[in-house]
Amino acid sequence: MTAAHTTVEPARPLVPVLAVVGVGLIGGSFAAALRASGAVGKVLGVGRSATSLSTARELGIIDEVATLERAGREADLIFLATPVGAIAPMLAALKPCLRDSTLITDAGSTKADVVAAAREALGERIRQFIPGHPIAGAEKTGPEAADPALYRHRNVVLTPLPENSGGDKAALTKIWERCGAKVIVMEPEAHDAAMASVSHVPHFLSSVFMWQVATAQDSDLRMRLAGSGFRDFTRIAAGSPEVWRDIFLTNRPAILAELQEVKAALARAELALQDADGPDLQDFLERAALARRFWGSRSGLS
Amino acid sequence: MTAAHTTVEPARPLVPVLAVVGVGLIGGSFAAALRASGAVGKVLGVGRSATSLSTARELGIIDEVATLERAGREADLIFLATPVGAIAPMLAALKPCLRDSTLITDAGSTKADVVAAAREALGERIRQFIPGHPIAGAEKTGPEAADPALYRHRNVVLTPLPENSGGDKAALTKIWERCGAKVIVMEPEAHDAAMASVSHVPHFLSSVFMWQVATAQDSDLRMRLAGSGFRDFTRIAAGSPEVWRDIFLTNRPAILAELQEVKAALARAELALQDADGPDLQDFLERAALARRFWGSRSGLS
Known part of the structure; x- marks a missing residue:
């Protein structure tokens, strides 16, 4: 050099x-x-x-x-x-x-x-x-x-x-x-595990969600009512399919492992919703909101 | 009036x-x-x-x-x-x-x-x-x-x-x-079903994801590596816990029904990843990306 x-x-x-x-x-x-x-x-x-x-x-x-x-x-x-x-x-x-x-x-x-x-x-x-x-x-x-x-x-x-x-x-x-x-x-492995969590899994979920909405029978009506929350949540789904296919394939084990964690968290939150458990729902929403606001104030990204 | x-x-x-x-x-x-x-x-x-x-x-x-x-x-x-x-x-x-x-x-x-x-x-x-x-x-x-x-x-x-x-x-x-x-x-019911899809389920998923990352043992390291995709995907999770608890409770049946659809789509995409099926992964990523780009150009929101 x-x-x-x-x-x-x-x-x-x-x-x-x-x-x-x-x-x-x-x-x-x-x-x-x-x-x-x-x-x-x-x-x-x-x-x-x-x-x-x-x-x-x-x-x-x-x-x-x-x-x-x-x-x-x-x-x-x-x-x-x-x-x-x-x-x-x-x-x-x-x-x-x-x-x-x-x-x-x-x-x-x-x-x-x-x-x-x-x-x-x-x-x-x-x-x-x-x-x-x-x-x-x-x-x-x-x-x-x-x-x-x-x-x-x-x-x-x-x-x-x-x-x-x-x-x-x-x-x-x-x-x-x-x-x-x-x-x-x-270390490469620590990088890959962390990126599976904060980048690859969100992209996977955002794309799956966008795909599900787009293939619904009444997708036109749904999308007319989509607002700024939908916009933000699905923004990454517009990314290059080729680039992300490669990312998913090359970091497959870490992403699959992290998806299990997210699905376990989803199952717990879904149970609270099924039970109409207001305090439990509010508790997880509060933890998420506090963590996101703290991250936003520190990251300089939002 | x-x-x-x-x-x-x-x-x-x-x-x-x-x-x-x-x-x-x-x-x-x-x-x-x-x-x-x-x-x-x-x-x-x-x-x-x-x-x-x-x-x-x-x-x-x-x-x-x-x-x-x-x-x-x-x-x-x-x-x-x-x-x-x-x-x-x-x-x-x-x-x-x-x-x-x-x-x-x-x-x-x-x-x-x-x-x-x-x-x-x-x-x-x-x-x-x-x-x-x-x-x-x-x-x-x-x-x-x-x-x-x-x-x-x-x-x-x-x-x-x-x-x-x-x-x-x-x-x-x-x-x-x-x-x-x-x-x-x-009609009120059509509104609620559409909103469950394009607003309530994304908020639920974003909050569950944020909660899962925030409660991980190495959450500090993960969040240091979080970038603009994470920022967009989790932005709605910062919303008012009280407001969203009420929304989830009042639109519970429609949200639970829509969550089943999203989980079915997730299971299908996860299978493609487990099988390292590149063409199948690219196919769903392409459909999602095209749908999102089309929505973005029409909605005036992105």
Whole structure:
């Protein structure tokens, strides 16, 4: 990485050549954030959609469209912002053309599965890969949705491997901080369990609910009466089906385990409703409301 | 009602004296909207919290604090914006002091239960009560949250009774339209079934989920990693426990029936996840995403 260079030559950017694989919301916002903070020299864009790449170039998010091979040869940092299922094939394709000094990171929403696949794909070059997951997103997709402020004040989890060097870990932390993010270091499995709870299960439930309402016989009438509560509860269900299918498949055991917990809680609340038990209903509603209000005041997100 | 008067004396407001019972978000916003549109003369505020009433008066939402009895004697329109469980006792207390020309409506989130209780409480004066439900709200509560624009472009369901006069129904429709709302007329039971689906079940699920996360052993870590999806999915769980306890209790059969449908859909999606069935997962995610995006583009709410 180039952290050492920046102290010697201050004019040299933190990341002389950045390659972003997947120039949508996540990858495009990363490139835009680094460019806005003056941390990047040239940005190469890699992807399968010619339209997205062309839009990203028109918007100034990337400077040039490149192949994966060129990214491996030229980039100082490669940011993989593809669906989780595409990360391992990308790493396998990158391996033969990687320079020794190239650092790779990703934005995959699951980490244990990605780490296992990365070890297989990269072999001894696994030291060049630091797994990451920015906790940020929106229901919008594509390069048009890219926003240099997307990661500001957001958490980014890194799950470094024993093979990663201290210098690379420090450099990647600094890069994320230049995007305005706060870095949290965790084990991959702890990350996956926590994300199953606060991200994957809510998405699963929101999508199941939306699907159930949409397939009801009187769905038109129902949806006419849907208000702001429905809007908020179902917003995540509009997210990319492909991205979320991959997340569900790669974090399957943790999600299935967490769903059991949620169903047990649901059964308890349903029993209170069946029994028309007002105090019990109010008790669980109060605990939920207090916890949500406390979270809202601390998270800076609501 | 005063609809006839306004054509004869244009200087006379649509509602010369409005009484709002419950001066929080819903009642306060109704008063503020009518005042902003010049549709109201004097506003009386009725409630059990001296603090809320005093705040509402300081904010100019109400002109005077009044007893329920005075509201019954003086008001042309009484708007009941209390928790659903308090509507019947209010109507019973109002009955002995009601003028013949006073119209009463409510903002209760359930209607069949309210209609039954209103018939019992009002007897022959049931003709003066037109049940209503504005589909609007926010997680904030209290008179400070009152907003004259809360009902703009929102749907308001009225479930008129056979005893209501055509003149009264037209007058109440006009009043809601002055708040910027669109009036939909429905049967109480159809309203309750639709609301169970698109409002009550989402609130139940969001609260159950929030409660489950908050009571987990590692809830602190989980909540640090919670992002914008969590924020949206759990926003409604911050709502008033008392209000929602009453809604759940008064619309219990419809909610329990709808919960069975959601659980059946969940079981089907869970099976696809257990089987790691990518195409099946993607299929349900796609249907949900398309339906949500279509709703968002039509509803004007997202």
